Amino acid sequence: MEGPTVRMIDQRYLPHELRVYVAESYKDVAAAIREMVVRGAPAIGAAAAYGLAQAAMQGVEPEDAAEVLRATRPTGHDLFFAIEYMLRAVGQGENPAKAADAYAALDEERCRRIGEYGERLVTDGSRILTHCNAGALACVDIGTVTAPLRLAHARGRKFLVYVDETRPRLQGSRLTAWELAQEGIEHVVIVDNAAGLLMQQGKVDLVLVGADRIAANGDVANKIGTYEKAVLAKENGVPFFVAAPTSTFDFAIRTGREIPIENRAEDEVLSVGGMRIAPEGVHALNPAFDITPAKYVTGFVTERGIVRPADVRKLRPGAARRSARRPAKKSTPKKRKRR
Incomplete structure (x- = not known):
C-alpha cells in the first residue's frame, strides 16, 4: 500500500x-x-x-x-x-x-513456518506433484506449497516437481512454473490428466497441494482437479499433503458439503489466450473448485505443525487453552504380572 x-x-x-x-x-x-x-x-x-x-x-x-x-x-x-x-x-x-x-x-x-515444518517432507531425490498455484503469488510472499520446496532447495536438496498445467486458467503452467524457474527448482509441466499415469508408474513420491477452505472435519476445497489427484494418490499409495495456514480453516463449517463452490464463466473453458477452441454454440461447465474428503488427506502442513485429519480440531482457536484447562485423567498403575 x-x-x-x-x-x-x-x-x-x-x-x-x-x-x-x-x-x-x-x-x-x-x-x-x-x-x-x-x-x-x-x-x-x-x-x-x-x-x-x-x-x-x-x-x-x-x-x-x-x-x-x-x-x-x-x-x-x-x-x-x-x-x-x-x-x-x-x-x-x-x-x-x-x-x-x-x-x-x-x-x-x-x-515461513509452513516451510519450516514441511521441508522435511521434501527428501533428496523425491518427485513431487503439485496442482494449481500455491506459491508467493498466491500469498503475500513465500507461498504455502512452495515454502517447503524453497527451503529444501536452499538447504541443498535435489528433487523434481511435476507441475499440473491446471486448466482452464493454467495457473500451474503460467504461475507455478514461473515461480519455480525464478527459484532455480527443477520442474516439468504436465497435462492435468498425466498425473495418474505417473503415479501408476511409481514416479511420484509425494503430492503437495494448497487449499482455499478447509472444513472442521478436514474436508478440503481447492482448485478443480484436486479431488481426482487425492483419489489417485490413495489408490497408488502416494502421501497426499495439504499446505495451508490456519486462516484457511473454517470451523463454522462442519463438512465440505457446506462449502460454496464458485462457478465461473464458460468462456474460460471454451477459449485459450482469447482464441475459441470449441465450436460456436457449444456450452461449458466451469466449477472453479472441488471438495476432497478428509479420508484422502495424509496430513495438513500448517504454521502450527503437521496435523493429521483426525486432529484438525486441535487447530481451532482456543483449543490449546481449553486443553490446558482440562484436568488430567488420573492414571491407575498397572499391576505387574507375576512370573
Whole structure:
C-alpha cells in the first residue's frame, strides 16, 4: 500500500508480462479479486485487508466496504477471515493501514513456518506433484506449497516437481512454473490428466497441494482437479499433503458439503489466450473448485505443525487453552504380572 492506493502484480499477464495493477479504492480491490488480478486464498485475504483499510481512510463505512468485498468470491475462507480481522481492528480504533500491514506480515510469517515444518517432507531425490498455484503469488510472499520446496532447495536438496498445467486458467503452467524457474527448482509441466499415469508408474513420491477452505472435519476445497489427484494418490499409495495456514480453516463449517463452490464463466473453458477452441454454440461447465474428503488427506502442513485429519480440531482457536484447562485423567498403575 502506497498512500491511499494498493498495488499488486496483475497475475493475468504472467508469465509473459509483469504488470502492476493500481487500486484507487476498495471497489477497485474488489474488482481485482473478482477478475483474478489477484488470486490464491491468502493473497485474496491480504488484498481484502488493504481494501478495507482504503475504505476506512476514504471515509467509507467499513461494513459497507466489507459487504462488497465478501461478494467477490465465495469459496476461499481467507477472504472472510481477513475481513473480520480488519473490522475488529478498525472497530477498536487501530490505524487501518497499520492493521492491514500487520495482517500481511502475519500471512508471510505463517508461510515461513509452513516451510519450516514441511521441508522435511521434501527428501533428496523425491518427485513431487503439485496442482494449481500455491506459491508467493498466491500469498503475500513465500507461498504455502512452495515454502517447503524453497527451503529444501536452499538447504541443498535435489528433487523434481511435476507441475499440473491446471486448466482452464493454467495457473500451474503460467504461475507455478514461473515461480519455480525464478527459484532455480527443477520442474516439468504436465497435462492435468498425466498425473495418474505417473503415479501408476511409481514416479511420484509425494503430492503437495494448497487449499482455499478447509472444513472442521478436514474436508478440503481447492482448485478443480484436486479431488481426482487425492483419489489417485490413495489408490497408488502416494502421501497426499495439504499446505495451508490456519486462516484457511473454517470451523463454522462442519463438512465440505457446506462449502460454496464458485462457478465461473464458460468462456474460460471454451477459449485459450482469447482464441475459441470449441465450436460456436457449444456450452461449458466451469466449477472453479472441488471438495476432497478428509479420508484422502495424509496430513495438513500448517504454521502450527503437521496435523493429521483426525486432529484438525486441535487447530481451532482456543483449543490449546481449553486443553490446558482440562484436568488430567488420573492414571491407575498397572499391576505387574507375576512370573
